Amino acid sequence: MLQEILAFLAEYWLTLVSVLLLIAASAFFSGSETALTAVSRARMHTLESNGDLQAGLVNRLIERRDRLIGALLIGNNLVNILASSLTTSLFLGLFGQTGVAAATVLMTVLLVVFSEVLPKSWAISTPDRFAIAVAPAVRVFVGLAGPLSSGVNAIVRFILSLFGVNLSRGISMLTAHEELRGALDLLHKEGSFIKADRDRLGGLLDLEELEVSDVMKHRTVMRAINADDPPDVVVRAVLESPFTRMPLWRNSTENIIGVVHAKDLLRALAEPDMEPRDLDIVKIAQKPWFVPDTTSLKDQLNAFLRRKMHFAVVVDEYGEVQGIVTLEDILEEIVGDIADEHDLEIQGVRQEADGSIVVDGAVPIRDLNRALDWNLPDEEATTIAGLVIHESKLIPEERQSFTFHGKRFTVMKREKNRITRLRIRPAEDIPLKA
Template sequence: MSWLEMLDSTFWITTAAILCLLLLSAFFSGSETALTAASRGKLRAQADKGSGGAERALKVTEDGEKLIGAILLGNNVANILSASLATALLSRLFGANGVAIATLVMTTLVLIFAEVLPKTYAITAPETAAARVARPIGWLIAALSPIVALVRLLVRGLLMLFGVRTDPDSHVLSLREEIVGALSLGHSEGTMQKEDRDRLLGALDLSDRTVEEIMTHRSKIAMIDADAPPDRVLSEVLASPHTRLPLYRGERENIVGIIHAKDLLRATERFLRSGDGKLDSVSDLDILSVAKKPYFVPETTPLDEQMREFLKRRTHFALVVDEYGDLRGLITLEDIIEEIVGEITDEFDIDAEHPLKRGEGGDFILDGGMTIRDFNRATEYSLPDDEANTVAGLVIHEAQMIPNEGQVFSFHGFRFEILQRKDNRITRLKVRPL
């Protein structure tokens, strides 16, 4: 049979069918890449702006197992059928050599035009491509759903034989982990500033942290004796850099009220106007009548929940207690906000010695009360904060003792030298990586 006789209508119909199947395979490959690589967050943003394609893309990607099953089924049918037709066609033309030629030709065509080219296009603009292919892919899923369901049952049954159980509603990464990973990747690639990354990570971490981790310890709380003369209370409030101060009676843990500087000044002004106008008469002022009722919170309260409570109550100040009701410290709304935006200072803050200094030899000199989280954020290190909140607390935990000045410890890849100790507290350390 001559070549001209072989190039009959069957040849051209088969060739056209192979080309159509290759186009169909390219569509499936590109759709798979687009719908799996597209960000659901970006699709949601586009859908909120009125994009119907983005809305359909969100819908078809809700069940990833069904989506992948339908696309792979269609793609494999197209590839296998096209390869079979090519083998039959080229075997007719070249005889026994047709199988080898068909394998070479179809591998090249499938690799270039049905895999690499459509996937490359889809990965360059996954959200746009996903919006475009969502409608036909939705039809495909609906048409192949019975077969896909059968394949899914078969696959799960085989996996169960090996002790693997699948949950279609579970995700490999949670939304929070995806965001954290994206922020870290953006910072490492230089597309995001460290400060921006820290602020966003700080906001994400609020639900995982408790008030105990950032509260001001009770030993550092400035308090006022409620039984002190009113004129002395007034002087102490005016001399304090804080606007809110706890009032105690008898023992420091017996908090009976919270005095606000503005409330005290207003009460003093009214008292003077209604009296003889002399400052000495302030000694008759009832301080507790000016104070507000103290607000106590458990030390295990998550920071995001505590922030919502502050906003709901329209207060910025709370006292922290443990499970027995004993005073542990205090926390303010500013403390929580500082976990997001960093240290906030104003003209009334005490200009104390900086808690962290960089030494000449690459080491860090820091205050023992500095939190591990603040140290990590400032230095880009990763000291663990599971067992302690402060750097000094971490040293004591690892050393299983209260170290003396001059002692040196090495753990977690760092060298810790005790510079100062006051009573049972480590007040100054030198830290450097090993």
């Protein structure tokens, strides 16, 4: 028996070695296809910037992904068919017609295990490292098979065009911002990103989508100074305020004539022979800067930085004052709430013992989502009270309840037409009536 095996190997050794080499080549093509498809372009760009030549080679290969994949598929199918043909020819000589079935079963097992599952599993586990390792050899093969791949791709495009599919006009369904946001959410779910980091980067991406009206302090809660008040009243108002800058109005809060900076006020009071009663608040006030309420936060942030200012008065399309916005308001959309020793401790959100959340109506939806990791929509309303009014299509009465977006909202307090306090609990926590 041993002599027969040795004789078989001596006669067919070249064929056996060829089949093994072809299976190895098939594994190379399969692994390379998977790695170069899954490779991180950002990671390769960083490595190339740091002087990694093979990372640059990977970048050049994946710039023409259709040509790359076409060449690898051609090579993979070529070696698979050749390996199967050689094995079938060998088994036909040994076993006759039954050798076809035996060769089919054997090659299926070998190709699936060693040419598909094994190399692709290896490549997908470390795609960046695998891609860098195979890039030089793949480049040579793509250079040889590239023209054939381009021809195949041309045929494929023509056939698909007959069915109304035009690959040349194919565009991503997601914007760059949406792809980044999806990546952040995925990394957070996988544990690679903590919630705070995800929120900060997500807030940075949101700047272009949000408008000044989404983060401004509304005129109903805006602290301002009356230019016609006695000087000592003005000084006391500025010193008691937690804010460094305050708008100055005359005759009506709609008529903003300046912005008073606490430091300018202190400088004026420090002048020789200056008495508080002689202070002219209008003279030390800075010229107000008016911005439209539809300005995007990204544009407003750039405008703050360009003009080296921190404070602006927000007006609507009719020029009526809607509120104020500061540089800190925009920065808080990125880094979260910024508190200092002079901030008032007004949270507006309170956790109850029964698990419900009591919320002031003026609390912004985005702040609530960020604090509690909720997903309440903020496209149609800015505050939580605005969301309830928008969804209910009316101004609710006290103790009236609504269920939407997986939450149960109960109006606890209403002043005139304003909802000032709400209780929110998950909708599934509501007991069913018998």
